[in-house]
Amino acid sequence: MGIAIGLFVAIVGVILFVAGRIGGGRGDRWVAYLYLAPVVLMLAVGLIYPAGRTIWQSFFDAAGTSFVGIDNYHTIFTSPDQLTVLRNTVLWVVVTPFVATAVGLLYAVLVDKARLEAFAKALIFLPMSISFVGASIIWKFVYEYRPDQPGVRQIGLLNQLIVWAGGTPQQWLVESPWNTLFLIAVMIWIQAGFAMTVLSAAIKAIPDDVVEAARLDGVSPVGMFRYVTLPSIRPAVVVVLTTIGIGTLKVFDIVRTMTGGQFDTSVVANEFYSQSFRSGNEGLGAALAVLLFVLVIPIVVYNVRQLRAAEAS
């Protein structure tokens, strides 16, 4: 560790020294290259090389020794186990961003300029400050199952509510595919705060005169939302949707903490981990990682485009 820091300091020192010696005219370009060099180097070592290696590895067998072509990808799209993983991932990516954004948006609109707005916002933002693992442990208790019989006390919030209402306790995390939806609820709980914060800021940025003009025209609250608020904050909504979407694709902690991928709840990121490190199937693990990478790209591209469009306008 000490050596690494020392090395880093030394390299930066050399760059600054050399950059200081070159000056004027054509030299400026060289100075720019010099400053870029460490970044390019680190990107190459930390990002491009591992990415390339992972792609390469995904064409090899479990031990990483013999070339198997696209066999691993074939497995992902044909084996029943892996198809369940894909189904779950689709469920996560389709449900989470939209519900989380909708909840965040609704909340932002409702508390906007309300009394105790800051306090209300803090409440829904709090889950954001908890780690995914922490949140999962909290929700594991919410879903905890105990049979309804004498001498047994419920310790799960949800089942206690059901027992009070006269129902029988359920094992929330066992029935597939419903258990995936119960896991998704945790993600929504965490991300709604993020959505609310960004969208609330966007709502506040709507020029007062626009709102004023709409009011004078006699627009109803629903109409105001439909024709004024929503169009004005469209870029922010897209950014929130895509950001949560990317985060959801990579979801790992929640699944691993709450079910360990059991009961058909595994998702691509979790399956990648368990194939690579538990099953010792590095080829399939690498293929899953590549798939994840490929799936994220279009969302990232769309996100960047939207950001650029928003800046341009």
Next chain:
Amino acid sequence: MPFRATKSRLAAASAGVLGLTLTLTACGGGSDNDTSADAPSVDCAQFSQYGDLKGKTVTVYAGIVTPEDKAYVDSYKPFEECTGATIKYEGDKSFETQILVRAKAGNPPDIAIVPQPGLLAQLVETGRVKAAPPEVGANVDKFWGADWKSYGTVNGTFYAAPSGASIKSLVWYSPKEFKDNGYQVPKTLNELVQLSDKIAATGKKPWCAGISSGEATGWPITDWMEDMMLRLNGPETYDKWVKHEIPFNGPESTAALDEVGKFLKNDKYVNGGLGDVKSIATTTFQDAGQPILEGTCSLHRQASFYAANFPENTKVAEDGDVFAFYLPGKDANSKPLLGGGEFNVAFADRPEVKAFQTYLSTDTWANVKAQVSQGWVSANKGLDVAKVSNPIDKLAAELLQDPNSVFRFDGSDQMPGAIGSNAFWKQSTSWITGQSTKQTVDNIEAAWPK
């Protein structure tokens, strides 16, 4: 100007490093404070061979967590006190995956306590495992049978000395309940079924079961199935099954899993005090046997190490609150015995690591460990069974040394990781939540690495 900035940054950086080192040291020091009265005193003379190891540290990483880990930490104390070395123990429930990650990333501990020969083979493949020093090999030759040495050997090289052994073919029960109701300890599988029926007829669910164990959820069923595989098909077929010389979806394994189903998937038998059959999936194996103490169930099949999971003041004895009987064979004469064990794997060959590894392979350590443990024995022949005061350990040791016993090592622990620590667990979990036996064995067969 750039130079001055760099200098002050360097100072800040080194201050940071210094701070970090101090914090780490402070953390490490904390664990030494809880000196236990349980640790027996050992004559330091026999430790002189290891030399003075003052200031040296050996890190130990294992999957054994509270409360079982305390006995390990305690058993290291004589070595620490006599040689001056510090042993840092770290327990982690996700040991099986994390040890592979750490080994591959080049950040392994000095010693890992590996509970599966299959995992040992995977670790050896990473190229980070050090072959056992000759002293350890000599100790293993002296104190263990050849079969145990072979579990610690990969491709002809001996890597890991056995540490503990556990007997898995046990059924926990309440001796008092048996006495009050006139129940007899069954001598055959049939008698076990009859006993279960008898208890079920009283309106009670006789069996308690739980298989939840984080990402390892499902493993207790693999033990059940191995026990039945041994009982129904005999040890030779069992060996073929483990080595995949017969398919996983053949008639033998199908029959074995169906036999498990007679107990675990039977609504009349399970899940005493814990819910329906499905509740087995979400009950942790640690919690599963506790209702025996409350009387809500009578039987719980789990290994000898389970003794450590009962509350501290529980009397584990033939005349106590809970005890275990041998899970009977098909007839009273055959006595197949399923067991497991741990192995000490070294990733470093510094002198202090070698010394500690050697200590762990001695009869001295086995005896110290047995004295401070609940539910722990070793197949170490130097272990003085007469000195084992704990009744459950005595039972385990007696079973291990019974000439009629046919010992077999846990099968899933020897299978490739893709099966033994993935498909087998996962499919067992699906099986208990409703998947058919045929689908289950077919899926495991399909997952077998080609």
